[in-house]
Amino acid sequence: MNITASAPGKLLLMGEHAVVYGYPSLVTAIDQRFSVTLEETGVGEVVFDVPEGMDTRFIAKAVTMMETAWRVRFKGLTFHTKNGFSHTYGFGSSAAVVVAAIAAAAFYFGKNIAPKELFDLSYKTVLAVQGKGSGFDVAAAIFGGTLYFVTAGKIITPLPTKDMPLVVGYTGVKADTVTVVNEVGEKMKAQPERMNKIFDAITKLVEEGATNIRNGDWERVGRLMDVNQEYLRDLGVSSERLEALILAAKGAGAWGAKLSGAGRGDCMIAIVPKEKRKNVEEAIVKVGGQVIHTTPHAMGVRVES
Numbered sequence: 001m002n003i004t005a006s007a008p009g010k011l012l013l014m015g016e017h018a019v020v021y022g023y024p025s026l027v028t029a030i031d032q033r034f035s036v037t038l039e040e041t042g043v044g045e046v047v048f049d050v051p052e053g054m055d056t057r058f059i060a061k062a063v064t065m066m067e068t069a070w071r072v073r074f075k076g077l078t079f080h081t082k083n084g085f086s087h088t089y090g091f092g093s094s095a096a097v098v099v100a101a102i103a104a105a106a107f108y109f110g111k112n113i114a115p116k117e118l119f120d121l122s123y124k125t126v127l128a129v130q131g132k133g134s135g136f137d138v139a140a141a142i143f144g145g146t147l148y149f150v151t152a153g154k155i156i157t158p159l160p161t162k163d164m165p166l167v168v169g170y171t172g173v174k175a176d177t178v179t180v181v182n183e184v185g186e187k188m189k190a191q192p193e194r195m196n197k198i199f200d201a202i203t204k205l206v207e208e209g210a211t212n213i214r215n216g217d218w219e220r221v222g223r224l225m226d227v228n229q230e231y232l233r234d235l236g237v238s239s240e241r242l243e244a245l246i247l248a249a250k251g252a253g254a255w256g257a258k259l260s261g262a263g264r265g266d267c268m269i270a271i272v273p274k275e276k277r278k279n280v281e282e283a284i285v286k287v288g289g290q291v292i293h294t295t296p297h298a299m300g301v302r303v304e305s
């Protein structure tokens with residue numbers, strides 16, 4: 001028996017870092033999917049067959065978590081994982097693989113797992129390996145679409161939207177999320193008042209952003225992203241590469257642009273009028289960025305066979 005489940009990657013639209021400290025964020029699932037096939041081999045223990053360079057700790061931890069939670073034993077099973085996107089882009093491959101692996105295994109063991117249970121188990125797995133994280137990537141992988149998300153899944157609200165005019169530029173630099181999150185953590189310890197003020201201001205942008213995403217007022221969403229980027233600069237998580245791509249996008253007519261995720265690398269995102277898309281993409285490439293063609297608001301986890 002073979003069971004395949006797939007889960008989407010994600011992009012943070014607004015609210016990164018603040019969301020680690022109990023504040024809200026906006027996240028969208030993207031159609032770069034990650035899939036896991038569970039093959040019943042009937043021999044030996046559990047085997048992980050992953051693409052080269054991929055971290056197996058996440059999927060291995062997911063197995064021990066499921067064994068404890070469901071009182072089952074994984075034996076004679078191989079997990080084959082397939083990358084729909086490079087894990088260097090920062091699209092959330094770890095969260096997506098954990099979610100897809102648990103969804104496939106739940107199907108295999110005949111478990112009717114509710115989305116909230118899937119979230120809790122996946123989030124616990126990611127935290128056990130990574131130590132830190134808000135869980136926004138896990139939520140995007142499970143629920144898909146575009147979400148208003150508060151730390152640890154305290155609130156997960158789908159935002160109905162369509163035709164999000166998003167352009168994604170990869171800096172070519174892999175971000176080290178844990179290091180950047182820890183640096184922000186040090187600042188939080190040293191200057192809690194200043195940091196909470198910044199996070200309060202970002203929260204206002206996120207709230208307004210949610211309303212404007214619902215309304216499809218993309219020009220306004222772009223402007224809000226610009227202001228969000230100013231606060232991210234204040235936090236010290238931007239980089240020269242990110243700034244170059246952001247500047248290029250804006251110079252070519254984007255309504256707004258910002259980094260997406262931890263910062264210092266990975267991707268930037270821009271909200272762009274339809275007629276300017278080509279110009280913006282060319283401008284990003286001109287300054288050394290790589291345009292990644294992806295569709296936001298993608299479908300969440302699904303068992304495919």
Ligand code: PMV
Pocket residue numbers: 012015016017018019020090091092132133134135136137175177181260261262263266
């Ligand atoms: O680097 P990414 O794409 O995993 O995003 C990290 C976003 C943070 O808010 C900095 C951390 C988190 O877990 O929310």
